[in-house]
Amino acid sequence: MPLSLRFVVPLALALAAIAYAVVPLVDRLTFQWFVRDLDMRGALVVQAAQEPLVELMRSGPGARQRVLRYFQSIVQGQRIFALGFCDRAGKLLYATPAYPDAVRCVPGERREARNTVLELADGPLHVSGQPILADNAVLGELMIVHDMSFAQRRSEDTRKYVLWLFAGIAAVVALITVVIAEISWRGWVAGLKEVLSGGMLLRSPAALRRAAPELGPIARDLQALVSDMEAERLARDEGQTVWGPDALRRILRQDLKGDEVIIVSNREPYIHTRRKDNVIEIQRPASGLVTALEPVMRACSGTWIAHGAGSADRDTVDRHDHVMVPPENPAYRIRRVWLSEEEEKGYYFGFANEGLWPLCHIAHTRPSFRAPDWEHYQTVNRRFADVVADEARTDDPIVLVQDYHFALLPRMVRERLPKATIITFWHIPWPNPEAFGICPWREEVLEGMLGSSILGFHTQFHCNNFFDTVDRFLEARVDRETFTISYGGQPTEVRRYPISIEWPPNALAVQAPVAECRKRVREMLGLSPEVKLGVGVDRLDYTKGILERFAAIERLLELEPRWIGNFSFVQAAAPSRVSIDEYQNLDTRVRQVAARINERFGRPGCQPIVLRIEHHDAAQVYELYRASDLCYVSSLHDGMNLVAKEFVAARDDEQGVLILSQFTGAARDLAEALIVNPYDIEQSAAAMHLALTMSPEEQRARMLLDAARMRHRSRVMARARAARRRAGVS
Numbered sequence: 228m229p230l231s232l233r234f235v236v237p238l239a240l241a242l243a244a245i246a247y248a249v250v251p252l253v254d255r256l257t258f259q260w261f262v263r264d265l266d267m268r269g270a271l272v273v274q275a276a277q278e279p280l281v282e283l284m285r286s287g288p289g290a291r292q293r294v295l296r297y298f299q300s301i302v303q304g305q306r307i308f309a310l311g312f313c314d315r316a317g318k319l320l321y322a323t324p325a326y327p328d329a330v331r332c333v334p335g336e337r338r339e340a341r342n343t344v345l346e347l348a349d350g351p352l353h354v355s356g357q358p359i360l361a362d363n364a365v366l367g368e369l370m371i372v373h374d375m376s377f378a379q380r381r382s383e384d385t386r387k388y389v390l391w392l393f394a395g396i397a398a399v400v401a402l403i404t405v406v407i408a409e410i411s412w413r414g415w416v417a418g419l420k421e422v423l424s425g426g427m428l429l430r431s432p433a434a435l436r437r438a439a440p441e442l443g444p445i446a447r448d449l450q451a452l453v454s455d456m457e458a459e460r461l462a463r464d465e466g467q468t469v470w471g472p473d474a475l476r477r478i479l480r481q482d483l484k485g486d487e488v489i490i491v492s493n494r495e496p497y498i499h500t501r502r503k504d505n506v507i508e509i510q511r512p513a514s515g516l517v518t519a520l521e522p523v524m525r526a527c528s529g530t531w532i533a534h535g536a537g538s539a540d541r542d543t544v545d546r547h548d549h550v551m552v553p554p555e556n557p558a559y560r561i562r563r564v565w566l567s568e569e570e571e572k573g574y575y576f577g578f579a580n581e582g583l584w585p586l587c588h589i590a591h592t593r594p595s596f597r598a599p600d601w602e603h604y605q606t607v608n609r610r611f612a613d614v615v616a617d618e619a620r621t622d623d624p625i626v627l628v629q630d631y632h633f634a635l636l637p638r639m640v641r642e643r644l645p646k647a648t649i650i651t652f653w654h655i656p657w658p659n660p661e662a663f664g665i666c667p668w669r670e671e672v673l674e675g676m677l678g679s680s681i682l683g684f685h686t687q688f689h690c691n692n693f694f695d696t697v698d699r700f701l702e703a704r705v706d707r708e709t710f711t712i713s714y715g716g717q718p719t720e721v722r723r724y725p726i727s728i729e730w731p732p733n734a735l736a737v738q739a740p741v742a743e744c745r746k747r748v749r750e751m752l753g754l755s756p757e758v759k760l761g762v763g764v765d766r767l768d769y770t771k772g773i774l775e776r777f778a779a780i781e782r783l784l785e786l787e788p789r790w791i792g793n794f795s796f797v798q799a800a801a802p803s804r805v806s807i808d809e810y811q812n813l814d815t816r817v818r819q820v821a822a823r824i825n826e827r828f829g830r831p832g833c834q835p836i837v838l839r840i841e842h843h844d845a846a847q848v849y850e851l852y853r854a855s856d857l858c859y860v861s862s863l864h865d866g867m868n869l870v871a872k873e874f875v876a877a878r879d880d881e882q883g884v885l886i887l888s889q890f891t892g893a894a895r896d897l898a899e900a901l902i903v904n905p906y907d908i909e910q911s912a913a914a915m916h917l918a919l920t921m922s923p924e925e926q927r928a929r930m931l932l933d934a935a936r937m938r939h940r941s942r943v944m945a946r947a948r949a950a951r952r953r954a955g956v957s
């Protein structure tokens with residue numbers, strides 16, 4: 228039954244029942260009113276007629292004729308049906324012609340009026356017998372007869388009016404009910420949709436109460452359910468922690484009880500460079516590692532040991548090679564380590580980036596392993612291990628070793644500081660044993676890493692690959708139940724730690740509103756305001772799938788010509804590892820392909836690809852994110868990819884669409900993105916078209932859910948820990 232009928236039918240039935248009960252009542256009441264009216268009228272008539280009547284009756288001969296004429300005049304003047312006079316003996320002495328036979332005289336001396344209603348075949352008659360007195364004696368009764376058929380007619384009319392009145396009320400009430408029900412229903416459906424799409428799940432309890440008081444309880448229950456499910460998921464996912472400031476601070480301070488924190492990475496978080504005009508400026512490197520760990524260091528203080536690669540780095544350290552950072556608000560110190568050009572070439576460009584990097588990324592670039600590079604790699608790892616021992620103020624510091632540049636460092640630090648807690652994080656994927664097995668120094672690399680107390684990867688898949696690799700190449704005890712590997716009597720816990728960004732990101736605080744960013748960026752690029760904008764932000768690296776991304780843009784323009792002149796994609800690409808051939812070739816190819824596509828589809832004032840191969844600082848990157856309609860992360864293989872997370876974090880307007888490669892760790896965390904296989908050009912082009920035509924509501928729903936996954940992490944983590952405790956899992 229349609230919704231409105233569900234309200235109207237019972238209402239109509241109830242009103243019909245009330246009308247059925249009310250009509251006879253109203254009928255009876257109005258009849259009684261008429262009778263009472265006629266009773267009073269009889270009394271008035273007799274009051275007026277008493278004296279003249281008695282006089283006429285005693286007026287001698289011809290009295291009868293005079294009385295009858297008088298009666299006739301009363302009947303006509305008062306609109307009475309008939310008049311008669313009965314004497315005390317019950318004899319009808321005078322009567323007008325219409326006086327009915329049925330109205331009989333009753334003998335007796337009555338001083339009170341008597342009123343009756345006679346039901347005759349022609350209709351009811353009201354008879355009022357009024358005593359006529361003379362000299363204080365009763366002469367007889369004046370019989371006043373009223374025809375009551377008018378009352379019957381009026382009563383029928385009344386009944387009709389009452390029925391119409393009820394029908395009218397029913398119609399008006401039904402109409403109001405249907406309109407209110409319809410409006411409420413629509414409100415409910417819209418509210419419920421928002422609840423189910425996730426929108427309301429993200430609001431605070433107070434905002435929830437304000438937004439939808441009636442749906443508040445449902446949304447709250449759903450919030451609890453989603454959080455519980457997430458908590459359970461995390462609790463099930465043994466060892467999962469977000470490698471963010473909160474989690475790390477908690478691990479360091481509570482779980483590890485450590486006071487002294489030392490980070491070791493190749494890339495430093497602040498690079499001092501000397502410009503051509505001799506002014507020293509500070510650069511923040513385009514590095515996911517730095518993005519993730521710098522907030523941790525700001526929170527924990529400590530020492531960050533890194534390669535001093537900036538042209539003015541030596542000019543800005545003290546005599547112990549230290550410099551306090553961040554420059555505007557110093558919170559921790561960097562200890563710079565100096566490398567010769569040859570060492571950097573062998574260790575960084577050679578073994579790390581031409582060997583391990585392509586080895587671990589399945590991006591179809593062959594790794595190169597050269598013995599001299601390996602020599603330098605060992606030397607540099609040893610140098611850093613010495614610096615760690617030198618910097619340590621206690622014999623049990625917490626040492627956070629970062630990435631594939633330092634596979635040997637954990638064991639070397641363990642030899643120097645046996646009581647240290649060494650947490651190594653591998654920021655890139657870990658391949659399967661067959662792929663890893665081609666490394667000539669595979670056992671040494673694995674042995675070095677197993678000097679760690681804890682070893683972290685982004686995904687469980689990479690952890691499992693690592694277990695398989697150790698199983699294959701080392702005499703070690705691999706326990707997949709407890710996620711622990713024991714080698715040489717020393718245990719290493721292997722855990723999945725999906726790296727994340729600080730929330731809300733620092734860079735967001737200085738950003739203009741989205742509308743202004745959109746305007747500014749379009750003006751800067753010479754685009755008209757209605758042009759849709761896509762963005763890609765990467766280091767210029769072959770693993771990022773930039774050429775595949777451009778191919779997808781080209782295909783989009785072939786398939787959907789409406790975007791020609793109406794869509795532009797800004798590719799911000801930070802130059803990276805420029806002295807490696809593979810990277811130089813990539814640089815050339817990227818420029819060529821962008822130029823070819825622009826030539827083919829460029830229109831005055833709108834190039835399909837705006838290529839910016841230069842360093843962008845965080846503020847510029849966040850402005851681009853906020854100005855764009857879509858962000859495409861097309862990595863061919865990526866440990867996590869923080870650009871994807873930054874894009875979501877940058878969109879506090881809850882708009883914009885993220886297109887994300889299925890080969891990134893982030894694809895596991897940001898399930899509401901449009902997930903694509905970047906090698907599948909048709910699919911990626913279709914995803915771009917979908918993103919460009921997606922409704923604002925759908926964009927909001929997707930953004931909110933992904934943002935919630937990141938933002939609510941800390942709260943969910945607390946629930947997860949509670950759930951684990953309840954389940955007895957330590």
Ligand code: F6P
Pocket residue numbers: 493494513514515516517630654655766803804866
């Ligand atoms: O992705 C691995 C990684 O070390 C990241 O942590 C970092 O974003 C990037 O490579 C930096 O590369 P490089 O220091 O060689 O410029």
